Amino acid sequence: MRIPIETFHLDNGLLVTLSEDHTAPIAAVNLWYHVGSANEKAGKTGFAHLFEHMLFQGSAHVKSNEHFELIQRAGGTLNGSTWLERTNYFETVPSNELALALWLEADRMGDLLPAMTQEKLDNQRDVVKNERRWAVDNQPYGTMLEKMQELVFPPSHPFQHSLIGSMEDLSSASLADVAQFFATYYTPDNAVLSIAGDFDSAEARRVVSEYFGPIPRGRGKPPLPLMTLPPAFGSPLREVVHDNVSLPRLFMAFRSPVFGSDEYYAASVASAVLGMRKGSRLHRSLVRERQVAADAGAFTFDLAKGTDILVADVTARPETSPARLEEEVEREIDLIHREGVVDEEVNRAIALIETDLVASLQSAGERADRLSMFATYFGKPELINEQVDRYRVVTKRKVNALISERFGRDNRASLVYVPREGVESESVLAAAAGTG
Amino acid sequence: MVTALRPKSGQPRSYHFPEFHDETLPSGIRLVTATVTKLPVVTVLVVVDAGSTNDPPGKEGIAALTAGTILEGTERLDGAELTERFELLGTSIESGADWDSSFVKITTLSDRMEEATQLLGEVISNPVFPEREVERLKAERLAEILQLETEPRGLADEKFSEFLYQQDSRYSKPDEGSMESVSALSRKDVQEFFGTRYRAGATSVIVVGDISTENARALINRAFQNWLPGAAPDQPLVAKARSTRKSVHVVDKPDAPQSELRVGHVGLPRKHPDFFPALVMNAVLGGLFGSRINLNLREEHGYTYGASSFYDWRRGPGPFVVSTAVQSEVTAPALREIFSEIERIRVEKISEEELSLARDYLDGVFPIRYETTGAIASALATLVIYDLPEDYYDSYRKNIRGVSVDTVLGAAKSHLHPDELQTVVVGDARVIRDSVADLKVGDVHVHTP
Numbered sequence: 001m002r003i004p005i006e007t008f009h010l011d012n013g014l015l016v017t018l019s020e021d022h023t024a025p026i027a028a029v030n031l032w033y034h035v036g037s038a039n040e041k042a043g044k045t046g047f048a049h050l051f052e053h054m055l056f057q058g059s060a061h062v063k064s065n066e067h068f069e070l071i072q073r074a075g076g077t078l079n080g081s082t083w084l085e086r087t088n089y090f091e092t093v094p095s096n097e098l099a100l101a102l103w104l105e106a107d108r109m110g111d112l113l114p115a116m117t118q119e120k121l122d123n124q125r126d127v128v129k130n131e132r133r134w135a136v137d138n139q140p141y142g143t144m145l146e147k148m149q150e151l152v153f154p155p156s157h158p159f160q161h162s163l164i165g166s167m168e169d170l171s172s173a174s175l176a177d178v179a180q181f182f183a184t185y186y187t188p189d190n191a192v193l194s195i196a197g198d199f200d201s202a203e204a205r206r207v208v209s210e211y212f213g214p215i216p217r218g219r220g221k222p223p224l225p226l227m228t229l230p231p232a233f234g235s236p237l238r239e240v241v242h243d244n245v246s247l248p249r250l251f252m253a254f255r256s257p258v259f260g261s262d263e264y265y266a267a268s269v270a271s272a273v274l275g276m277r278k279g280s281r282l283h284r285s286l287v288r289e290r291q292v293a294a295d296a297g298a299f300t301f302d303l304a305k306g307t308d309i310l311v312a313d314v315t316a317r318p319e320t321s322p323a324r325l326e327e328e329v330e331r332e333i334d335l336i337h338r339e340g341v342v343d344e345e346v347n348r349a350i351a352l353i354e355t356d357l358v359a360s361l362q363s364a365g366e367r368a369d370r371l372s373m374f375a376t377y378f379g380k381p382e383l384i385n386e387q388v389d390r391y392r393v394v395t396k397r398k399v400n401a402l403i404s405e406r407f408g409r410d411n412r413a414s415l416v417y418v419p420r421e422g423v424e425s426e427s428v429l430a431a432a433a434g435t436g
Numbered sequence: 437m438v439t440a441l442r443p444k445s446g447q448p449r450s451y452h453f454p455e456f457h458d459e460t461l462p463s464g465i466r467l468v469t470a471t472v473t474k475l476p477v478v479t480v481l482v483v484v485d486a487g488s489t490n491d492p493p494g495k496e497g498i499a500a501l502t503a504g505t506i507l508e509g510t511e512r513l514d515g516a517e518l519t520e521r522f523e524l525l526g527t528s529i530e531s532g533a534d535w536d537s538s539f540v541k542i543t544t545l546s547d548r549m550e551e552a553t554q555l556l557g558e559v560i561s562n563p564v565f566p567e568r569e570v571e572r573l574k575a576e577r578l579a580e581i582l583q584l585e586t587e588p589r590g591l592a593d594e595k596f597s598e599f600l601y602q603q604d605s606r607y608s609k610p611d612e613g614s615m616e617s618v619s620a621l622s623r624k625d626v627q628e629f630f631g632t633r634y635r636a637g638a639t640s641v642i643v644v645g646d647i648s649t650e651n652a653r654a655l656i657n658r659a660f661q662n663w664l665p666g667a668a669p670d671q672p673l674v675a676k677a678r679s680t681r682k683s684v685h686v687v688d689k690p691d692a693p694q695s696e697l698r699v700g701h702v703g704l705p706r707k708h709p710d711f712f713p714a715l716v717m718n719a720v721l722g723g724l725f726g727s728r729i730n731l732n733l734r735e736e737h738g739y740t741y742g743a744s745s746f747y748d749w750r751r752g753p754g755p756f757v758v759s760t761a762v763q764s765e766v767t768a769p770a771l772r773e774i775f776s777e778i779e780r781i782r783v784e785k786i787s788e789e790e791l792s793l794a795r796d797y798l799d800g801v802f803p804i805r806y807e808t809t810g811a812i813a814s815a816l817a818t819l820v821i822y823d824l825p826e827d828y829y830d831s832y833r834k835n836i837r838g839v840s841v842d843t844v845l846g847a848a849k850s851h852l853h854p855d856e857l858q859t860v861v862v863g864d865a866r867v868i869r870d871s872v873a874d875l876k877v878g879d880v881h882v883h884t885p
Contacts, residue, residue, distance in 0.1 A: 001475065001476065021474070023474045024451060024803050024806075024807065025448065025449035025450070025451050025803060026803055026804055026807065060437075060438070060440075061438070061440045061442070064735075065725075065726065065731070065735055068725045068726055069726045069793065072724055072725065072726055072793065072796075072797045072801075073792070073793050073796050073797060073800075074445070074796070074800055075796060075797055075799060075800010075801045075802070075804070076800065076801065076804070077801060077804060092804050093800075093804075094448060094800050094803065094804075095446075095449060096445050096446035096447055096448045096449065097445055097446070097800075098446075099443035099444075099446065100442070100443050100445070102443075103438070103439075103442060103443050106438045107438050109438075110437060110438035111437060111438055122738075123735065123736075123738045124738075125738075126738030126739075127734055127735075127738050127740070127741055128741075129763075130694070130738070130739070130740050130741045130761070130762070130763055131741035133693040133694045133761070133763060134694060134740075134741045134761045135741075137693045137694075138588055138692060138693050138694045138761070139587070139588075139589075140583065140586045140587050198449065207443075210439070211438055211439065212438075214437055214438060214439075215438065244586050245586050246582045246583045246584075246585050246586045246587075247579060247582060247583060277519075277523060277528045278519045278523075278528070279516075279519040279520045279522075279523040279528075284516060284519075287576075288515070288516060288572070289516075291572055291575070294575075294576050294579035294580070295576075315579075317575065317576075317579055318578070318579055318582055344520075344524065347524060348520065348523045348524050351523065351524060351525060351526030352523055352526050352527075352528065354526055354545070355477075355526040355527060355543065355544060355545055358475055358476065358477055358545060359475075359477050359543055359808070359809075359810075361475060362474060362475055362477065362807055362808040362809065363807045363808055364807065419586075
């Protein structure tokens with residue numbers, strides 16, 4: 001299965017990818033800016049994400065919140081998101097409204113600053129602080145991402161600091177920071193625009209050139225410091241977090257090959273063998289057979305620079321102590337590290353991944369987002385069509401080589417959440433344990 | 437510079453909800469099929485009239501436990517083997533129960549569809565419900581209940597239902613059961629529930645994707661042979677409000693940085709004649725980013741990351757609720773704004789601009805909702821579960837466009853009841869209690885979770 005792809009550059013450096021599909025009158029617009037929390041300076045944590053919020057506060061020809069209103073009025077859906085390496089903005093609209101979505105994106109890429117005010121910045125700072133309270137501070141295990149970044153990356157590594165940011169740093173963000181960040185990173189030569197769905201390519205090229213063509217090229221962005229890290233931590237890392245949670249939960253991380261490399265696909269399959277769905281090792285062994293865990297999974301961060309991180313995520317049953325949880329997970333990892341995997345496990349993982357890949361491409365928004373991703377990280381949107389093949393060539397031998405290199409004791413970082421005393425009452429525990 | 441000239445809308449291309457075929461198979465099972473050939477993917481969704489509202493009193497959680505344990509083994513294969521068979525085919529099987537039905541679902545590449553469907557039929561025709569797996573899934577549910585004590589969003593939802601409905605209403609208790617009810621469930625309960633409700637006449641199989649109706653029919657006829665005939669018994673539902681007087685329930689979470697707020701009352705059943713006006717009214721009030729409640733609480737005041745209102749549509753009258761999380765210090769002012777927005781939409785007509793935003797959004801977004809086989813299958817399940825007319829999706833957009841400023845006002849007047857609003861706050865009682873009491877939105881009761 002292949003989706004059609006056309007790629008071109010505007011003179012200002014904007015990389016554009018188009019993928020036509022006329023099965024429904026829907027078009028998706030997706031912009032990736034190659035900037036994320038990794039690009040933040042010291043003392044400015046959370047700024048990339050706060051800036052994403054500001055992009056919905058209007059631009060030269062668009063009033064505050066009007067971007068949302070115009071798209072929803074057109075019958076479209078939209079949002080944005082910020083990650084360590086990138087920030088994306090996306091709309092899915094009825095195809096006769098494609099020009100509107102493109103124009104709105106062009107207006108804020110070309111001319112954001114006239115709309116920026118202190119009042120809007122103050123308001124969005126409050127909104128983001130509430131987002132932090134909601135998603136991080138007042139949510140069990142909500143600090144996982146920032147604690148994990150701190151644990152697995154060395155100090156001053158661009159991936160080491162919090163994505164959502166500290167309250168102090170959010171408080172100190174200024175309009176001058178907004179202007180500088182915009183000028184440095186929100187430039188056509190630092191972005192990829194993808195369009196997927198029901199449109200005519202020639203017409204789309206014309207509209208994209210008209211709207212985005214006049215935006216001047218940027219003056220370059222400061223290079224990221226060296227991000228390469230050795231393949232292993234060197235010795236086991238461990239942090240215990242006493243938190244307002246009900247059940248112990250262990251996130252065990254491994255440094256793993258960067259997203260997009262051949263070894264990445266072996267790591268991704270290893271991650272699926274370990275923790276994708278209920279037939280995976282961790283689920284079968286710890287949840288089903290030994291019944292020490294309530295839930296188990298594994299995932300990769302999919303970082304394209306420096307090193308990726310693979311994480312096993314296991315939540316204890318109420319009667320399982322944190323120490324026991326760690327022992328049990330260590331034992332499983334030791335086992336897979338010592339003995340490797342069998343063919344059936346690799347086949348299961350690849351079959352599941354393949355179905356997910358194909359099913360996800362049903363949505364125009366997903367197509368556009370993946371085109372942007374491959375174009376942003378590798379300059380090659382056509383990699384979207386090679387994913388199934390790259391997984392299919394992963395063999396047991398490659399997975400075992402990856403596991404042997406990466407799952408050893410010298411490459412494990414354990415982040416252990418432990419219920420704070422007083423969180424569990426004895427009667428509740430007894431009730432739960434009595435029926436287990 | 438980018439042109440100041442805003443583009444005009446192009447000529448819209450027509451769109452039809454995928455054509456579907458609806459029939460009753462010789463076994464008595466209903467089969468709904470829609471052929472969608474965009475990608476080589478098929479979703480098979482089995483829907484059984486066996487929702488949580490069918491849990492017998494004292495056995496709350498049995499529908500969910502039955503749906504979970506159904507995947508845990510047949511006479512031929514145990515749960516681990518079944519899981520592995522499905523996953524080697526690249527599909528994973530999911531099951532669960534909601535208020536009005538239970539479901540089992542697979543999504544598979546079309547070339548593996550035949551094997552996967554055969555296996556699916558085997559799983560739900562001959563489950564053996566091993567004792568060990570029943571007990572394991574109970575223990576996992578108990579772990580989930582424990583998790584809720586430290587998870588403010590889920591806790592707020594659950595407490596809201598508890599304070600909203602009369603104690604003898606199934607809706608007042610968690611859909612998957614409480615610590616007490618789940619602890620008492622047994623394998624025998626599961627077998628009984630399955631035998632009573634998983635009947636051919638209560639079962640619909642929905643097949644959507646890259647497959648013809650003929651092939652789907654042949655596959656389903658073969659895979660679902662062994663079903664008990666007959667329908668599931670009707671069961672009356674109690675869904676009365678616990679109180680028609682305003683009250684406030686604070687679930688104390690000392691030092692919580694935010695208050696989770698739920699404000700609402702008993703809403704409307706899914707098949708209500710005012711469904712469309714109520715849907716549009718809610719979109720204006722709190723159903724969109726640009727709705728009154730979100731613009732007020734988030735964009736104007738910065739109290740929250742987001743605020744919304746919704747009807748939880750069920751066969752019976754589910755909750756109507758405004759839901760948000762605000763910084764603890766602004767709990768009382770945020771509640772004041774919520775109450776005032778609910779009041780305002782009942783007394784003044786909304787503007788034509790507000791109406792058109794909500795209406796054009798709901799009308800325009802329609803095709804975007806049905807891009808995937810999974811989404812189309814869910815939409816068809818909605819028809820089945822709520823017994824909606826066959827042309828429901830074909831007339832949906834016309835019905836949305838037919839809503840006016842006056843019918844919105846009518847819906848707000850008839851169906852919003854400010855005097856009956858129940859408020860649940862999961863937050864730090866010490867910080868918020870007095871200021872919330874001063875609002876006079878009902879007596880304040882403080883609870884420990």
